[in-house]
Amino acid sequence: MPNSSPTPGKVTRLITRKNALDQSRIDEHVDDLVAAPGEIILRLERFSLTTNNITYAAFGDSMNYWDFFPTGQEDWGHVPVWGFADVVASTVEGITVGERFYGYFPIASHLRMQPERVTDRGFYDGSAHRRQLTSAYNQYTRCNWDPYYSAATEDLQILLKPLFLTSSMLADFLQDNDFFGATRLVFSSASSKTAFATAVCLEGAGVKRVALTSRGNTAFVADLGCYEQTIAYDELDHLAADQPTLYVDFSSDLALRDRVHQHFGEQLVYSCCAGSAQSTDPAQLTAITGPQPQLFFAPIQLRKRNADWGPQQVSAHIGEGLVRFYEQITPILDVVVSHGYASAEELITRLYRGQVPADEGHIVTL
Incomplete structure (x- = not known):
């Protein structure tokens, strides 16, 4: 009652x-x-x-x-x-x-x-x-x-489930669109949990995952094991602009975004604004050159998959992925x-x- x-x-x-x-x-x-x-x-x-x-x-x-x-x-x-x-x-x-x-x-x-x-x-x-x-x-x-709740993992759930939902749906969105023709993904703020959870979700997807991060975080990011290559922001020019590239922007750093767009030029096939790990300014979806950045909003892809798969299968997809992510991140968190x-x-x-x-x-x- x-x-x-x-x-x-x-x-x-x-x-x-x-x-x-x-x-x-x-x-x-x-x-x-x-x-x-x-x-x-x-x-x-x-x-x-x-x-x-x-x-x-x-x-x-x-x-x-x-x-x-x-x-x-x-x-x-x-x-x-x-x-x-x-x-x-x-x-x-x-x-x-x-x-x-x-x-x-x-x-x-x-x-x-x-x-x-x-x-x-x-x-x-x-x-x-x-x-x-x-x-x-x-x-x-x-x-x-x-079914994926456990009192013993409450802290991991509230730390990781919200960002993992975003990561899981972002990875699904990129795969659903065949990476817009890209063979390489470049992640800014690659040390952020949402960024490397996305990279984890793309394990075996057939694209190269490149981490951009601060020099102080390069060792940590390299040890994550979910990126094929890790470079510091000031080493961006060392990354060859020789293949179709998709920029996954977790920093919302406008100056960095423009550097990325200018560096890759015509090889940049898509620019995805996925979050704001470094900037607290409102999302600005502009770039000096190349494709205009597109804001990713997880609930839109979630709504699509609820219609495609049904809510129960979506819950299982996210829940099972999250449990695997717990196992991967616990040793380093x-x-x-x-x-x-x-x-x-x-x-x-x-x-x-x-x-x-x-x-x-x-x-x-x-």
Whole structure:
């Protein structure tokens, strides 16, 4: 039966200045924490913070990421995170207090939702302000349903599943289009987890994978074993422009993009803007020469594959790939767990400033 657990208390949240992502502050208010009809209240227990979250904030206006969790303050937003939350109050049939869900949350102690399309798998948040937003971010999965969930791998799931979904769909998109005729892929910010997860997904695809990275990360990237060649950014000119090449841009560094386009010239067959590991500017889809960059948005390819394969096969494709990725990355990933909003505030600043080592994965518990 639906139930409600009225536990009046304090709601804490961390909000970030939209035009200065290294500025965040802790905000508190009192809430009765009683679920209204058709509503549940979840308490966020743990979440990950990665470059992926900085990308959400960087594209917050252009891709509506700020709109998922309005703060009521025009200049301040919630940096969205992936995590696990427990139901503390419910008036919704089929969702009970104590259930644990995986999904997309603000950095806040509690969140009210209006579940719809409730199934054994989970639900979608039907709150009015989210109805026009990308549905993939509105879906919440029951942990006791998910065949790929394990309490022992919760930290890996929230660190890697969000980016792996992007990586898996990006790899699928490139293969689905026969790499636009390219025989070589060049990845910028190749040390980022989303970049090398994409490279891992393309193992055996018949194209050469070349990593572009900072000089300090070359050894780490070479040791990953998922790129055939690793070069530093200042060595780009050493890479021969002798074959059809596809640029997979995870940096959104406009100066680097122009260097890549000019260097490869007519051999550059496609330019894919896949993320923003180094820049917090809005996506700019321009280049001095060659093909104009195209923004990759994973939910579009996900929607295509749901229609082509069916949701169950898509879930299996991503879930099985993710489990394999866990095995590959665990030996090289240092999972660091910290506690509280002040830790999250510090991490956002460090991520924004590029001060988090590539081999670290950060979890925050509340």
